Amino acid sequence: GAVVSQHPSWVICKSGTSVKIECRSLDFQATTMFWYRQFPKQSLMLMATSNEGSKATYEQGVEKDKFLINHASLTLSTLTVTSAHPEDSSFYICSARAWTGENIQYFGAGTRLSVL
């Protein structure tokens, strides 16, 4: 299957700082990537759909000014958690579809964010 790389795997930061998470498709071009968040023992919640070269589409209840998404190339999307607070501590996961017309989403390994 297609490979999606996500970095960093773990990040610990102080409250008020910003954290950037990168999601790369390693062996394919991804016009669309997706960002999810998962709290312990909860389901994966879709945060936003990231489209290459255009603005991301955010799900209801997700603050676009707090969770900045940039999809500047066909292989890279970034999620920046701005002014992070302890309640933002969660498991953030990106995914991508390998090519147009294929519906399978391949997931990155996830980033565990802990805000102190």
Place this chain on the structure above:
Amino acid sequence: GQNIDQPTEMTATEGAIVQINCTYQTSGFNGLFWYQQHAGEAPTFLSYNVLDGLEEKGRFSSFLSRSKGYSYLLLKELQMKDSASYLCAPFNQAGTALIFGKGTTLSVSS
């Protein structure tokens, strides 16, 4: 809207067979995915059903009935490493993201 119903937890022993059921209601339907998620890790793709019937892939098989809004994942010859959450995700529109329910947590014991 979308509604997914799976059992919350299941237990089984090594070598056994287990069937995880999923019923769903969606506006529009283009297929159904099953993913496996180990604790603390991201989901990995298991299967994708578009047409009615059984899709077999080694120890894992997935069945779909579109008219009944029903799918199941069948795991044979269970191994300890199969202990994980299994996520059923109906897919309603090409190009859109998968929406997941809470999944079924399977515990395999020796």
